[in-house]
Amino acid sequence: MRALLRGVLALLREIADENAYHRHLRVHGRAHSAAEWRRFSDERLARKFAQGKCC
Amino acid sequence: MKKIAGRIAWGLISFAAAFFMAGIAIDRGEPVNSFWIVLAAACTYLVGFRFYARFIAARVMALDDQRATPAERLRDGHDYEPTNKWILFGHHFAAIAGPGPLVGPTLAAQFGYLPSVYWIIIGAVLGGAVQDFVILFCSMRRDGKTLGQMARDEIGKTGGITALLTVLFIMIILLAVIALVVVNALKGSPWGTFTIAATMPIALFMGLYLRYWRPGRVLECSALGFVLVMASIFGGQAVASSPVLAPWFTWPATTLAIAVMAYGFLSSVLPVWLFLAPRDYLSTFIKLGVVAMLAVGILVVHPTLQLPAFTRFVDGSGPIFAGKVFPFVFITIACGAVSGFHSLISSGTTPKMIAREWNAWPVGYGSMLLEGFVAIMALIAACSLQPGVFFAVNSPPGVVGANPAAAVATISSWGYPVSAGEMSALAADAGEKTLFYRTGGAPSLALGMARIFSSSVGSSSVGSTTGGGSALLGFWYHFAIMFEALFILTIIAAGTRVGRFMLSDLLGNAYPALKRSTWMPGVFATSAVVVMAWGYFLYQGVRDPLGGINSLWPLFGIANQLLAAVALCVGTTIFIKMHRARYMWITAAPLAWLVAVCFTAGYQKIFSDQPRVGFVAEANHLQSGLDAGTIAAGKIAETQATIFNDRLDAAVCGVFLIMVALILIDSVRAWVRILSGAREVQVDEAPFVLSHLQTEEL
Numbered sequence: 110m111r112a113l114l115r116g117v118l119a120l121l122r123e124i125a126d127e128n129a130y131h132r133h134l135r136v137h138g139r140a141h142s143a144a145e146w147r148r149f150s151d152e153r154l155a156r157k158f159a160q161g162k163c164c
Numbered sequence: 165m166k167k168i169a170g171r172i173a174w175g176l177i178s179f180a181a182a183f184f185m186a187g188i189a190i191d192r193g194e195p196v197n198s199f200w201i202v203l204a205a206a207c208t209y210l211v212g213f214r215f216y217a218r219f220i221a222a223r224v225m226a227l228d229d230q231r232a233t234p235a236e237r238l239r240d241g242h243d244y245e246p247t248n249k250w251i252l253f254g255h256h257f258a259a260i261a262g263p264g265p266l267v268g269p270t271l272a273a274q275f276g277y278l279p280s281v282y283w284i285i286i287g288a289v290l291g292g293a294v295q296d297f298v299i300l301f302c303s304m305r306r307d308g309k310t311l312g313q314m315a316r317d318e319i320g321k322t323g324g325i326t327a328l329l330t331v332l333f334i335m336i337i338l339l340a341v342i343a344l345v346v347v348n349a350l351k352g353s354p355w356g357t358f359t360i361a362a363t364m365p366i367a368l369f370m371g372l373y374l375r376y377w378r379p380g381r382v383l384e385c386s387a388l389g390f391v392l393v394m395a396s397i398f399g400g401q402a403v404a405s406s407p408v409l410a411p412w413f414t415w416p417a418t419t420l421a422i423a424v425m426a427y428g429f430l431s432s433v434l435p436v437w438l439f440l441a442p443r444d445y446l447s448t449f450i451k452l453g454v455v456a457m458l459a460v461g462i463l464v465v466h467p468t469l470q471l472p473a474f475t476r477f478v479d480g481s482g483p484i485f486a487g488k489v490f491p492f493v494f495i496t497i498a499c500g501a502v503s504g505f506h507s508l509i510s511s512g513t514t515p516k517m518i519a520r521e522w523n524a525w526p527v528g529y530g531s532m533l534l535e536g537f538v539a540i541m542a543l544i545a546a547c548s549l550q551p552g553v554f555f556a557v558n559s560p561p562g563v564v565g566a567n568p569a570a571a572v573a574t575i576s577s578w579g580y581p582v583s584a585g586e587m588s589a590l591a592a593d594a595g596e597k598t599l600f601y602r603t604g605g606a607p608s609l610a611l612g613m614a615r616i617f618s619s620s621v622g623s624s625s626v627g628s629t630t631g632g633g634s635a636l637l638g639f640w641y642h643f644a645i646m647f648e649a650l651f652i653l654t655i656i657a658a659g660t661r662v663g664r665f666m667l668s669d670l671l672g673n674a675y676p677a678l679k680r681s682t683w684m685p686g687v688f689a690t691s692a693v694v695v696m697a698w699g700y701f702l703y704q705g706v707r708d709p710l711g712g713i714n715s716l717w718p719l720f721g722i723a724n725q726l727l728a729a730v731a732l733c734v735g736t737t738i739f740i741k742m743h744r745a746r747y748m749w750i751t752a753a754p755l756a757w758l759v760a761v762c763f764t765a766g767y768q769k770i771f772s773d774q775p776r777v778g779f780v781a782e783a784n785h786l787q788s789g790l791d792a793g794t795i796a797a798g799k800i801a802e803t804q805a806t807i808f809n810d811r812l813d814a815a816v817c818g819v820f821l822i823m824v825a826l827i828l829i830d831s832v833r834a835w836v837r838i839l840s841g842a843r844e845v846q847v848d849e850a851p852f853v854l855s856h857l858q859t860e861e862l
Contacts, residue, residue: 119248119251119390120250120255121449123247123252123254123465124254124258124449127380127722129249130243132241133242135241136240136241138625142379142572143376146379147437147538150375150379150441151788153242154436154437156243157441157513158436158440158444158658158661159665160512160513161331161335161505161508161655161658161662162259162262162654162658162659163259163260163262163264163313163509163655164259164262164263164338164498164499164503164505164509
């Protein structure tokens with residue numbers, strides 16, 4: 110049950126781009142800050158919404 | 165011993181699949197419980213996944229976990245990132261599941277439940293899931309190339325251009341038709357209109373919260389957004405019961421259509437972080453939550469289906485849309501069975517996140533089966549309504565009569581009794597003034613869902629279509645409407661933006677400034693053009709006395725299935741190039757079926773001599789009325805507009821068919837040349853690189 114909840118939370122964090130943000134911080138060796146989130150978010154959203162959403 | 169137990173278990177599941185599939189097909193003259201359908205789908209999907217998909221993965225694709233995927237080779241922490249397969253499964257499912265698998269089966273229920281059940285189950289196993297899986301595999305072996313790039317590289321220039329144009333056209337029709345679904349759900353409904361209007365400032369608040377107040381806290385922000393949206397449903401109830409506020413939010417369809425167009429324009433020009441992104445996060449979470457709730461609700465309530473296996477409308481005289489069960493059930497239900505749009509997702513972000521090749525099996529094939537299950541649940545929700553109520557909600561005034569008395573008389577004369585009093589009581593329970601003429605599928609689906617949700621929390625009186633009165637039904641009805649409208653509007657916002665990018669790219673070749681996304685006059689102009697394109701079709705649908713769905717949904721279905729045909733052409737070509745020609749039937753068989761279905765439907769929509777089916781016949785019929793002077797003076801302008809729209813729809817349909825005929829001819833020519841040895845085979849796969857990915861990295 111705990112594993113299932115962990116999996117659900119991981120999925121939600123993936124959909125929320127929170128996991129991607131942590132990967133971004135890790136890969137670039139940076140710390141979290143408002144400016145860093147905005148930089149990441151702008152890049153991420155630009156790519157994400159260059160593609161249509163499914164019907 | 166374990167092996168034998170496994171074989172016995174799979175033997176039993178296979179037997180159960182055959183038993184339940186046959187069981188629902190045999191007419192026993194008694195209502196069918198939805199459990200039969202749930203079990204038929206579940207068992208068939210399990211067998212398809214375990215045997216057919218595994219066969220494709222092992223024998224045809226030769227998936228190899230030793231081979232490094234693009235996520236590993238090109239890892240950049242952004243797009244390319246090896247991801248746990250179950251997380252990616254959920255991510256991919258969230259991306260492919262839109263309103264299509266909910267609305268399509270609801271509309272197709274006019275034929276009865278049986279054609280839809282069979283198409284959703286068989287179509288998903290042999291067609292839709294195969295397409296998604298094959299395109300995901302092809303893209304994964306090509307560093308995450310898009311469908312358009314693969315069509316150009318594998319088939320030829322015509323294929324690439326056709327794929328691009330098809331996507332643009334399908335997007336325009338898609339946005340128009342789903343906008344029509346929302347407009348028809350909200351017209352004359354202050355409760356629904358207020359709730360959806362409230363989601364706009366909520367999204368802006370969420371955008372600012374994420375950007376400036378709590379950067380990076382997406383889950384926290386979405387939870388807050390969810391609480392506010394739920395509060396707005398209760399707010400909507402208060403607005404609807406206020407004699408002062410209710411008229412402010414009681415809008416006719418034309419006003420709502422203009423509001424949706426304004427919304428599409430604003431969401432295309434506003435910064436994405438401010439409006440679109442927070443809505444997208446929120447609607448995705450609510451979508452997943454509601455799908456899970458619906459699954460639990462159906463298991464708990466397991467309603468009996470009220471609609472028969474077949475209705476009289478299999479003959480083509482259906483009130484929701486005209487046309488015989490073949491081919492129209494197969495284009496009405498696209499998402500849920502076979503959806504070309506999925507190929508764009510399967511060749512989008514997902515192939516860049518696959519950690520191991522074998523993960524494509526559950527992600528590509530399994531996700532589509534789950535979407536098929538969503539379609540089955542939507543069908544059950546719709547079919548659990550009494551047939552008279554179902555048709556009263558979904559039939560346009562142009563078919564059943566312009567007042568409730570005429571409508572109930574017409575519907576009852578079909579053998580589906582319903583009374584005006586019954587409809588009034590149901591509307592009162594749902595918190596609406598009326599539920600007549602709510603075409604588009606969303607309101608009837610919401611009623612079915614509300615019935616299941618409210619029954620599953622223990623309200624026994626709720627859901628009987630004779631009223632019974634309960635605040636619960638009203639809440640759940642508007643919760644379901646909010647859920648549908650929220651994510652449909654998010655798709656409209658995202659789609660308008662993508663259409664704007666495509667148009668800027670296209671026109672930017674002539675006027676380079678348009679390619680700069682920071683040049684605001686260009687952003688405004690291209691957004692306006694895209695909104696006007698889909699807005700035109702939306703407005704046409706809103707003004708259509710036959711409800712708009714009759715003309716627009718088939719166009720959308722044809723376009724979507726034709727895109728699937730393009731994807732299957734690409735898949736077949738790649739199989740042949742991989743020296744798997746003996747397995748080309750895996751993609752060629754669903755391709756042949758889709759071509760037969762789409763071309764038959766397209767031909768009938770253009771050339772049928774029945775005015776309700778054929779665009780040209782309706783235009784001619786109206787024109788002859790004009791020529792004979794039998795059209796009232798006040799209706800002449802409207803009739804001329806309808807004639808123009810019919811001709812336009814016929815032309816659009818014709819363009820779809822011609823484009824796909826071109827790509828089909830191009831593909832067949834390539835296959836023949838490869839198979840006859842006239843063309844050298846070049847497999848455009850990325851080279852083999854040994855994987856060094858560690859399990860703990862996932």
